[in-house]
Structures are given as structure tokens and as C-alpha cells.
Amino acid sequence: MDLSSGGVVPPTKPSFPCQICGFICTTKSAFTNHTGSNKCKENVLRRQRGLDHSAPVEASATDYSSSLLNQAAIPDAILQKAQDLQRLSSKLSILPAHQAYFLLRTCICVPKMNYLLRASPTWLCGDELDQFDSVGKSALEAVTNVKMDGLTWAQASLPVSSGGLGIRRVAELATPAYLASVYATSSVVSDITTATECYDLVHQLWQTASGAELPAENVRRSQKVWDAALVKKTCEVIVNTFANDVTHCARLLAVAQPESGNG
Template sequence: MDKFSNIGLEVNFSKCELFVSNSKNVNEKNSIIERFKTLAPNIKISDKHSLHLLGSPIFPESIPSFIENNIHNFNETSDRLLKINSHMALFIIRFCLFVPKFTYLLRSTPLWKFNELCLKLDDIIMKTLSSVLNCHMNERAWTQASLPVRHGGLGIRKISSVALPAFLSSVHKTQNLTSDILSKIFEEPQITFMDEAKDAWLQAGPNLKFPVHLNLQKLWDEPLCILVRHQLLDSAHDIAERARLLAVAERESGFWLQAYPSGNIGTLLDNLTLSVCTRLRLGVKTVEHHRCHCGADVDVFGHHGLSCQRSAGRLSRHATINDVIRRAFVTVNVPACLEPNGLARDDGKRPDGMTLIPWKGGRMLVWDATCVDTLAPSHLQASSSGAGAAATAAENAKRHKYVSLCNNYIFVAFGVETLGPWGPDAWQLYKQLSTRLVDVSGDPGAGTHFAQRIAIAIQRGNAASILGTLPKDSDGDHFLW
């Protein structure tokens, strides 16, 4: 030590740790510790309850104390999220905090074995999400919210749901490396808890089979997510709930949740709009019972506003969708106009837009957009049988109305639904425009951004429609849950 000191090198013993393993003799263990304390004053003595390596607990005994220390950080983070825009906060929770921040721990420890700790962390996430969205969630709504967006959730995952798939994918990813390292010490090295974890995964649901690629977390997680989604569908209280669950699980229904919340590009939702949209997606109570301006009774879910003839958001939503489509055409160097003259039907109504130069086969493209309510009584039976049924029916009706244009123009009925699904014609036009948008801009995400703008317009229209049913002379907050 003196030789190191002579050249300016010193060991900071307060930053060193000592762990004595496999010592059955207490006197021998104490003797080793005392000798190290003499050689290295202030050295930290660790045991199985406190030993960490690279920020992760080594033994199961050290996991509870580690989690308890992190709970305080969770609570502090939750309080800070309430000071910013709710849409931004939702995005941060989904991609930066809680489960994303715990990914390393989930993959490096058997946290899935500590169910009570996982549920405790899940409860903090749920309460934080409820506060950010100003939305009271029951257990059923929280279960749906914790699913990935592609399965109809908000993408705010439960730690108890991700812990097992994360651990299983990690141990299989590192199995060969672990064997190479430990084979020099042990004849047949085994990763602790791996077999137990595989058995726990198989017991999570009926007919589960191990994925083809054992090192991919998504393949371990996906069957469990599908299982939860089917359980929600099978236990739906009525056909309206089933129709909602089918609709929100469609790919296009989650486009608005994938959009970056930015006020500069028009994708940032205000707190009230986000709260109403998430409540509608999760099927929780949105407003108090009241009477709409049209005279109809509005229940606590507020669905009447989506199909009301005097809907406050219908016109603005329709105009925004058409403007987004027109802008997409202009971006790909195809001039287009809204409500073209000279194409009126016998009743005087005109289609929503038309390209001013040929789109395909020497013919101009004419489109007419419509947004129908997924949960309207007239569509409910079909919507509960298959997602997108209402949009498909609306597109068929539009084509029938403008059948006289089909000989001279390419007519596209752009049908979408309030809960998100698109009709087949809308999808076809989207794919064509998306390809050209990517080619022109060089941005591989240009087509997705176009779809996200359509989805954002639908959500804003939904919120305006539901809030538009409230009495004009009332305090809106009084009617919101």
C-alpha cells in the first residue's frame, strides 16, 4: 500500500464492498471480516439482503429492500407528472418511466416470484395514470389499459405482467454465454429459477406453447396479452362493450396513441380532450346523467353524443379529415380541391374532394369521407360481430350514392369510425398515399404521420361531441367524472 501511496494512488475503502459467501462457520466469517476491516478501514460489509451488482440485486433476499427504496422514487415521479400536459405525461409514462425504467431489473432478477411487490408497484402505476388522465379506473379498465396498444390498451404495462416474459427472454438470451463462463467451474451449470419460470409461464393459461425464438421478450409476452384480451371479450357485459373492445384493438384505432404529442405539428391533445378520449377507449364513466340539447337522455358513458344529429364535433371532425387528405395529395404533387363544382348529385350534394390531375389510369380521384359511430344502435349488432363493420357499411352506402361518378372518375369512400377502425376503401387509399408520401419526402414514417393526423382528428371530434351534449349554462366540470 505504501508503494502505491508514493506514486499518488490510494484506495477509497468507503467505496469498496465485502461479501463473504458459503461460510458456514460464523467464527470463521467474523474472522475474515475483522481482518478486512484492519486492512481496509470503512469497507462496506454486505450480506444477502443488501448485495447488489451493477445496480441489480444478486440474491432474492435483497429484492424486497431494493424495491422498497424504488417505491419512494416512483411516488416522487408521479407528483411531477401532474405539473405538465397530460398527453405529454402519458407519453413519458409509456416510454420512459415505471416499466421502461425497470426493464433492466425485470430481466436480471426473478422479480416475478415476488407477486405482492409487483402488485404494489402496479398499484402506484395505476394511481399515477388515473391522476394524469383524471379518470377513475376500475379493475377491468386498468386491465385493458395495461395491454399493448395493438390489443386495445394504452400501452402502460403492469410490472406483474412483464416480469415473467422479461426474465425468460433474458435467461435464454444469455444462456450460452453463462454456460461458457461457468463451465470452467461447474460441470453442468444451470441458471437459477429458469425451469421454475418456464413452468410458471405454462401455468399462466391453457394450451400455451414455448415460442420458437426463446430469446425474444415479445414472443413470451404476446400469448399472455392475447389471453387477457380474450378474457375481456368473453366477459363483456353487453354487445356495446364487446363492440368497443373489438374496435379499439384494430391497428388504426391506436394511431393517435402512437403520435408524438407536439403543439407545433398539431398532435398535442389538451387535458380534457385526452381524458374524454381515454375514458371512451376504456369504457369508463365519462359524464353525469343529463339531457342532450336534442332532448335525448345521456348516460354516464356519454355515447349518445357520438351519434347525435346535433353533434358538436361532427362538422369540425369532417372538415379536418378532408383537409388532412387534401394536404396529403398536395404533398405528393397531386393538386386537389375540396367540394368540387360540377360534380353534384341530383339532390345537390357534392363529394368532399377531387384531385385536379389524373390519379391513376388517366382518371381523377374523387373522395367522400364519413365518420360513423361504432356504438350507434343501428350499427351495434354488426360492430359487435366484427371490427370495422360500421365503416364498411358506410363506404358501401357512399358508393351507392355516387354510383354515377364511377364511370368517369375513381371514386373512394373514405369511411372511418368514432372508435378508430377504417373501412377497406380508406385503407386502400391510405396505402397508396403512404407509398407516395414516403417516396416524395424520403421519410419512412411519412405515411404513419398521415394516419396519425386522421386518428387525432377523430379523437378531437369525439371529445367535442361528448362535451357538446352538456347544458350550455352549466359548469362542465360538474358533469365530468
């Protein structure tokens, strides 16, 4: 508008861009209600699947850290968890060994990663998962005062019911956790968006690691079902390694029996 003719510039309409999905809200109340809503999640899913080609709002990786749908933030999130584990496990030395082990297994190691493993494709970040497992292994070695080589660590990272110490490797849990979560929430996701995902890669990774066929569809929402095949494969590898050592085989099979913890 020509100001010389006495025109008035209309006031600029306020806007509140969502830092997660880029949606522009016109009022603060709308922005508050939008963030984290189904609409926000749908926008992120559509952009990830290439259905929304609009320019995203400029934001740093830390701005997206609250949204695990953003794959670029996942490696940093895993490394942050590793740092947290290192900090917490460094305090375990002030406790008796049994109490330290109990806290490591049930509180400050894998339990701190469960949500991340189930809510995002962490299986794409193998190096970062290995770093987390390295910290967990060092913490367990410090608590037990035992140096663990490859096979010792492989057995220690099995579930207690399979003869291990229950300090699971997140690199092994990544695919079972994600697949179980995907199938458990598939009906909800289909209500939010009509787009479809291709899970061929994660299925292939799981099958390669387990050497098994995909579970029946009616049990695919169970993480235990996916995990059991990987645990079985690991147990077979350990037993086969000591196939010529009767003592080792007997010990490995004995600690995996349900009665082995009775005292």
C-alpha cells in the same frame, strides 16, 4: 512464535474481501479488477447453486444492492423503484395531460423496471410487484382523471397495439422479461459456469397465466413472444366478460385494430 526468545512477529498480510461474492483479494489492484468481473459473477452463481459452501463475508442487504444476483435484495430494489415512481409521477400534474401520459408510459414507469425485470427473478416477489403496479395505476388515474376498476385497469395496461394505454403491469411482465433474458444469455452463462438452473417454476407460472404451450426454442429469446401469449389471454378474458354486450365487444375489438390510431 515465542517473543521472549527474541522472535519477531511477521507482518499481517493485507486482504481485501469482495463485498459481493466474498472472495479474498491480496492486493488493492487485484480487488479493483475482481469486483464485477467474470470471476466475481461465477463465485456468486456457485454459491447460489450450493457449489461453494464457504462462509460468506458478513454484509448488510444494502451492501449487496448492486448485485441483482442476490435474491434477498430484490424486494427492496422493487420497493425503491416504486418510491421513485411515486416521487416522479407526483410532478406530472404540472404538465398537460398528454405530455404527462407520454412521459409516464415511455420514461418513468415500466422503462425504469426493465433491467431489474430481465436481470433478476422478480417473479418471486409478487407482493412487491403489485405495490409497484398500484403506484403506476394511481399515476395513470391522476393523469387521465379516470377511476379504473379491475377490468378498466386490465385493458389500460395492455399494449397500445392491443387496445390498451401501454402502462404495462410489471407483475405480468416479470416472467416474459426474465425468460427472454435467460434464453438470450444462456450461451454466455454456460461459458462462466457449468452449473445448471431449473426453470420449471417460472415456466409453470407463465403457462398458468397464459394457458399456452412453451414457445419454440428458436424464438424463446424474444420477450415479445413470451408477452404476446399473456396479452392474448388478457384480451380473451376482457372480451368474454362482455360477451353479452355487443357494444362493449365491438369497442374492444375496434380499438385493437391496427388502424384504430390513424387520425
